[in-house]
Each structure stands twice: as C-alpha cells, then as structure tokens.
Amino acid sequence: MMFEKIANKIGKYTVLLISLLIALILYPALEQYKIGHICLTLWSLITMVAIVVSLNENKKTSKRIQLASGVLFLLIGTLLTRQVLGLSQEFLYHLILPFSFLFIAYIIWIILSSIFKRKSLGADELSGAIVSYLLLGIMWGLLYSYIEFISLNSFSFAAAHDIQAKGSALFYYSFVTLTTLGYGDILPISRFARMAAYLEAVTGVMYTAILVAGLVGHVGRHR
Incomplete structure (x- = not known):
C-alpha cells in the first residue's frame, strides 16, 4: 500500500502530521465554498484511512479502530454524498459530531x-506527540460545534x-483556548460551553506539562 511505503520512509506519525x-491550512480557504466542503470531506476520509493503517500494531486495538472508523467512514461517506447532491445534512451532524469526538479521543x-x-524515541515519536496535540484541538472543536448545534x-x-462559518470559527476558538491565548473575539455563553472551554484550557496546560515530564522520564529509564 502506498501509505505504508511512505510511512516506512519518513514515519507513520510524520505522515499523519503532514496530513x-x-x-488545517486549507480549511479556512475551502470551507466557504461548496466544492471546498466536498474536498475537505474527502481529505477527512483519506486521513481516517491513514490513521487506521498506522495504528495496526496491536491486533485487538486494530480491530476496534477498524470497527469505529468503519462506522465513521459510512457516516462521512453519506455526508459527502448529500453534499454532492445538494441535500440537507443537518441530521447527520447529530451522529457525526459526537461520534467523531469519541473516536479522536480514543x-x-x-x-x-x-x-x-x-524503548527509544525519535523524530517520528515526537511527530506522534504533536499529532495528538493537534487532534486535541480538533476534538474540542467538534464538541463546541455540537454544543452550538444543539443549543x-x-x-x-x-x-x-x-452554521457552516460557525464551525470554522469554533475550531479556531478551540486552538486559541487549547493554547490559552484567549483573544476574546468568541465567548462561551451557556453553562456547557463555559465548562467545555475551561476543561480544554486545563487539558492544554496539563498535556504539555505531563508530556514533557513523561518523555524526560521515559528517556531516563531507557538509557
């Protein structure tokens, strides 16, 4: 498979990081156009396939990921079809947003x-840590979008x-909150929105602190 060949050369997490x-770079430019939404949905499917292939080290874990990604693939595929046909997609978001949140957390x-x-950590493992951090931002962005969608x-x-522009703005807000920048141009109003915002801010700070401590301890144990 092409992904496996590329992953063997530069590392599977590095490939995911690039993806x-x-x-993230193309999203702001494409999300305002219908064809852009279709392209982003297609890229999401490609990235999902890359995730499934890259996390196949453990058979039990691999089966769980394949099952979960299969369901998500079906939902996103249905979304893509309705986007192409110009049909309503709102009801699908009730399934895709929370399921995607749980899938990314896993x-x-x-x-x-x-x-x-x-036993040893290299550039690809560091790419994996960065991938996890970026996925945190995406994961919380999905949660914010779902909160705004249902309330x-x-x-x-x-x-x-x-509704579509709000999704883009809330992903931006997620990364701003994760890094504790807090520009103030988007504010959480409801109780659930505020709770999610402060939990993400704490998660962002704790992630970097625990990850650095964990990596240092890991290197020390395996010298």
Whole structure:
C-alpha cells in the first residue's frame, strides 16, 4: 500500500502530521465554498484511512479502530454524498459530531500509549506527540460545534456567522483556548460551553506539562 511505503520512509506519525497540517491550512480557504466542503470531506476520509493503517500494531486495538472508523467512514461517506447532491445534512451532524469526538479521543489515547511503550524515541515519536496535540484541538472543536448545534447561541461571535462559518470559527476558538491565548473575539455563553472551554484550557496546560515530564522520564529509564 502506498501509505505504508511512505510511512516506512519518513514515519507513520510524520505522515499523519503532514496530513493534519494540510487539512488545517486549507480549511479556512475551502470551507466557504461548496466544492471546498466536498474536498475537505474527502481529505477527512483519506486521513481516517491513514490513521487506521498506522495504528495496526496491536491486533485487538486494530480491530476496534477498524470497527469505529468503519462506522465513521459510512457516516462521512453519506455526508459527502448529500453534499454532492445538494441535500440537507443537518441530521447527520447529530451522529457525526459526537461520534467523531469519541473516536479522536480514543485515537489520542492509542497514539500516546504507543509512544510511551517504545524503548527509544525519535523524530517520528515526537511527530506522534504533536499529532495528538493537534487532534486535541480538533476534538474540542467538534464538541463546541455540537454544543452550538444543539443549543443555538451557546457562543457569542464578534461577527455574524451562518452554521457552516460557525464551525470554522469554533475550531479556531478551540486552538486559541487549547493554547490559552484567549483573544476574546468568541465567548462561551451557556453553562456547557463555559465548562467545555475551561476543561480544554486545563487539558492544554496539563498535556504539555505531563508530556514533557513523561518523555524526560521515559528517556531516563531507557538509557
């Protein structure tokens, strides 16, 4: 498989990192166009396949990932079909957003567990840690989008946004919160939105602190 050949050369986590960075860079430019939404959905499917292939070290874990990704693949595939046909997609978000949140949380756990089980750490393992951090931002962005989707005006936006533009703005807000920058142009209004915001801020700080301590301890144990 092409992905496996590339992964063997530069590392599987490095490939995932490149894939995520491409998606994050292109998202603001493409999300305002219909064809852009279709391209982003296709890229999500490609990235999902890359995740499944890269996390196949443990048979039991691999089967769980394949099952979960299969369900998500079906949902996103249905979303893509309805996007192409110009049909309503709102009902699918009730399934895709929470399921994607749980799926990404599980993937983060698998990646970090795999990294700390290795006897030596290299550039690819560091890429894995960065991938997990980026996935955290995406994961919380999905949660914010779902909160806003089921409870309109849970967030206050500096400018008027339609439902699609709100999704893009909330992913931006997620990464701003994760890094504790807090520009103040988007504010959580509802109780659930505020709770999610402070939990993500704590997660971002704790992730970097625990990860650095864990990596230093891991290197020390395997010298």
